[in-house]
Amino acid sequence: MVQENRIVKNFLEMVKISSPSKNEREIGDYLINVLKELGLEVTEDNAGKINGGNCGNIIGVLKADGKKKYLFSAHMDTVVPCEKINPIVENGIIKSDGTSVLGGDDKGGIAAIIEMLQVIKENKLDHPEIVVVFSMAEEIGLLGSKAFEIEKYSIDYGFILDSSGKPGKIITKAPSAARGKLTIVGKPAHAGISPENGINALTVAAHAITKIKLGRVDAETTSNIGVVSGGQATNIVMPTVELDYEARSLSNEKLNLLLEETFEVFEKVCKEFGATFENKVNVEYPGFALDDNENIVKIVMDACKSIGLKGETASSGGGSDTNIYNSKGIPSVNLAVGMTKVHTLEEYIEIKDLVDLSRMLVEIIKG
């Protein structure tokens, strides 16, 4: 059924096509052809236009009237350096030549989806309605999935293939995250002649910082000030200070509450000192948390079991397209692809993992 040689050939072909975020045109065209040859109805949406990229999300539909609708998705863009990728196959592993990333994140996911479609076609397998989405610009803020009009497809379950770790790991929880600058604007003055005419922005920040929650807020929530920048010279009362802030939580409510509290403290302290507070912190993506006994988790667990893999749910520290689809009301999980040391020059993937993942997908559609 699943053919290792074919998966490896497709994977190598795809990683050699350079596809940094917003420059997915070439891989997009390649995938349009592949999906058409496999008998899917293929469209491209306007996510590229909306986000200033040269390629939209590539969407393929394999109809099955009256059946459940499953989304399978992986992203087309890779992080840099990916100008020229020379994959090396060695001892069951595919790695880069050390001058670039490999791009297994996320072409490993794409390769497994293509193999699943091949197997369905060759064996004329019964299948749910399958909606394949190869998304653009995931790595720079989930731009493709945010723009994708998923509501047009009435999806029942979403299977996103974009996690590191061995196949069998099922991400069912991921945090929501907020990030941005907190700026305090005080007032400059000569520090030696008339300090009383100035408002030191750092002093204001220091007062505020002692009153906010930083570090581990609770088991599900964290926050941090990672960069502080401000000041011009020792003889000038510091007029402005910028704090680069982030907060994450597995609970959207907790994150919102934390942000509210934090902003309130800064507003209040700034007012006390006569400074002004500028807030450029935004929620970048919402989190999600699926229960272990949700149907979609059961479907993946059963698929793992039938090919002898140990299925295991886990939570992630970061965001993926999975966050966006869950926030749009589609129960979705992020499945581990086997990609290792992603976003580094040492990135690699085991061929066995690509094969296992493809087999798992075939079991998922067999239901």
Ligand SMILES: [Zn+2]
């Ligand atoms: Zn990824």
